[in-house]
Amino acid sequence: MKRFILIATLATSLLAGDxxxxxxxxxxxxxxxxxxxxxxxxGLSVFATINHEGNAKMIGxxxxxxKMIIFGNPKLGTILMKQDMRVGLDLPLRILVYKDKQGxxxxxxxxxxxxxxxxxxxxxxxxxxxxKGMDKITTKAGQCKKD
Numbered sequence: 295m296k297r298f299i300l301i302a303t304l305a306t307s308l309l310a311g312d313x314x315x316x317x318x319x320x321x322x323x324x325x326x327x328x329x330x331x332x333x334x335x336x337g338l339s340v341f342a343t344i345n346h347e348g349n350a351k352m353i354g355x356x357x358x359x360x361k362m363i364i365f366g367n368p369k370l371g372t373i374l375m376k377q378d379m380r381v382g383l384d385l386p387l388r389i390l391v392y393k394d395k396q397g398x399x400x401x402x403x404x405x406x407x408x409x410x411x412x413x414x415x416x417x418x419x420x421x422x423x424x425x426k427g428m429d430k431i432t433t434k435a436g437q438c439k440k441d
Contacts, residue, residue, distance in 0.1 A: 312405035314428075318391070318436030322359040322399055325391045328435035329401075333365045336427070340365045341386055360392035370420060377415040384409060387424070389432060401432045 318325040330340050346360035366386030374381045390402045406424035409415065 312408045313402055314405055314432075315400050315402045316432050316436060318399040318401055318432075318438070320399060320436060320438035322361060322391050322393055324438055325399055325401060325435055326361050326363060328438075329363050329389055329391070329431060330365075332431050332434055333363070336431075338365050338367050339386075346392075358393040358395075360390065362388050362390045364388045370424070373420060374409065374413075374415055374417060377417065378413040381409060381413045381415060384412065387428065389428070399436075401436060403428050403432065 320328065326343065330343070333340055340363065342364045344362040344364070346362065347357050350357040364386050365388070371381075371385045374385065388403065392400055392402070394400050406421045406428065409424075410418070410421055
């Protein structure tokens with residue numbers, strides 16, 4: 295069941311737009327560690343970390359490092375889902391951390407405003423809170439002096 299939920303979450307992500315990409319000064323692993331620490335410090339829950347590179351290795355394939363952190367705030371998610379239960383298809387929030395073809399570490403996440411565009415919700419202050427939070431998390435997580 296857990297695997298089905300993760301697959302559904304990933305499939306839904308592919309259909310939406312407004313992806314924000316930022317560069318990290320850290321390795322993929324250090325960036326992921328930083329994100330988890332920051333998220334927990336903010337009182338949010340880390341639900342899962344998906345290791346795409348590790349999953350590829352399990353089937354004998356290679357790919358660049360790529361991990362996704364799935365996290366959220368059940369209180370905020372509940373408020374959104376009470377307006378439109380289908381928001382649950384697009385929550386919890388997630389950040390993809392990966393190494394690009396040039397060897398740079400990137401963090402990608404979806405702009406929160408697409409939730410309003412895709413679902414029947416009217417919570418501009420909450421969407422603004424999501425956007426500011428994601429920006430702060432990724433900005434801080436990508437700061438490393440030397441990895």
